[in-house]
Amino acid sequence: MKQPKVLIMMSTYNGEHYINEQMDSLMAQVNVETQIYIRDDGSTDGTIEKLRPYIEAYPDRIHIRSEQNLGVIRSFFELMGSSPSTFDYYAFCDQDDVWEQDKLIRAVTLLQTRSAAIPLLYCSSTQMVDQHLNAIGVWPKVPQKPLELHNALVENSCVGCTMVMNNITFNQVKASLPSEVNQVIMHDWWIYLYVSTFGEVLFDGQPGIKYRQHQGNVLGGGRDGWIQKWRKRLNRFVNGNNHYILSSQARLFLAMYEESLTHTQIEEIRSLLHCLEKSVIDRTWYAFKTPFYRQSFLDNIVLKFVIITGKL
Structure with missing residues (x-):
């Protein structure tokens, strides 16, 4: 049976401390055929050097571009704009987390229970961990109210590093990426807003990633008291x-x-x-x-x- 093709889109920036653990977990994904597109957002540390052995070992699966610093929102939109439209599913990925081996296939399996003719988005809770991967807590909780426009316009209920989109979502968003990026709060919020309005959002209460909390996070999770x-x-x-x-x-x-x-x-x-x-x-x-x-x-x-x- 043919395995689903999933494109993983990762934006990196000064991520040398944890990038190896994340890459190992991406390469260990089961029951899916993956490629990884990486856009380095102007790192000044050893991130590229840490990635080089993976690129040499998997030249057909890992593609990287080192470009100028644009910030996380523009960088992920750039990734979407430059990625091919030929995959079955698309996933966002941060540089410092660790994915469970079944993270992608679990998302794909749930998405396949819905109509493939509409925009679909999978997101999930995360297992928050400290910098040494010690468990802190599960966040966010399963939403109790509908994940639709009336929520998405005023709150982001989907964590970007858990998101998996179907082909329709990816191509529709890619076809009209926002030009006024300074008016977009976050790239993942924008996609949640789009799919909640025009398709269906599926939330999985079982964490598929270890979501690392540390001082270098661009945005943290729910660790604060x-x-x-x-x-x-x-x-x-x-x-x-x-x-x-x-x-x-x-x-x-x-x-x-x-x-x-x-x-x-x-x-x-x-x-x-x-x-x-x-x-x-x-x-x-x-x-x-x-x-x-x-x-x-x-x-x-x-x-x-x-x-x-x-x-x-």
């Missing part, structure tokens, strides 16, 4: 770091896909954006009747607060 997590959020809000990022991404999404959205979807997104220009009374009224939601009760309260302040 409750108090620390909320202190960081409050500080980011007070400092203005997250002001208007949700509305900017929503505005770009609407501009790019308005012709494909339903009338109801268009009106709901417009209502969210327009309410931010109204009085605090109007924003408060809208916040408590908005159709948009986050997964947890407390995160939903924060969403309403941000709408009321007009800083969405």
Whole structure:
């Protein structure tokens, strides 16, 4: 029986400390035929040197380009734009995690239970580990609310390094990659938003990767305690770091896909954006009747607060 063909897309940047463990786990994937496309985002350490033995051992399976530093979002979009459209499935990959041997085949098997005629996206919980791969906890929890537009516009419920897309998702997103990347919060959030709107998102509660938490993470997982997590959020809000990022991404999404959205979807997104220009009374009224939601009760309260302040 022919094995599914999966393209693994990895963006690297100064990842010499952990790249070997990740590459070993990628080469150990079972019951799938894999190729790995790597875009090095201008590393200044020994990342390329660490990768060279793998490239020499598997010249037909591993392809690497060393290019200028663009940042994680642009780098992954560049990978999508330059990758071939001939694979059955496509997976994002970070440089410092460790994948379970059945990570990809588990994702593919679940995706194959759904219609291949629509955009599909698999994502999962992760086994968070410290830098020495000691278990910390499982994150994120299985979402209890639907993974569709009303969630995806205001929250990313899918961790990028767990994502596996079908061919339709990859090619449709690739055909219209956002040009205003500064308005995209993260590449994985953008794809979650797209598939939740036009296809189906499948969430697997069984972790398929060891998600390493260390000081070099671009973005961490859920390792922070409750108090620390909320202190960081409050500080980011007070400092203005997250002001208007949700509305900017929503505005770009609407501009790019308005012709494909339903009338109801268009009106709901417009209502969210327009309410931010109204009085605090109007924003408060809208916040408590908005159709948009986050997964947890407390995160939903924060969403309403941000709408009321007009800083969405």
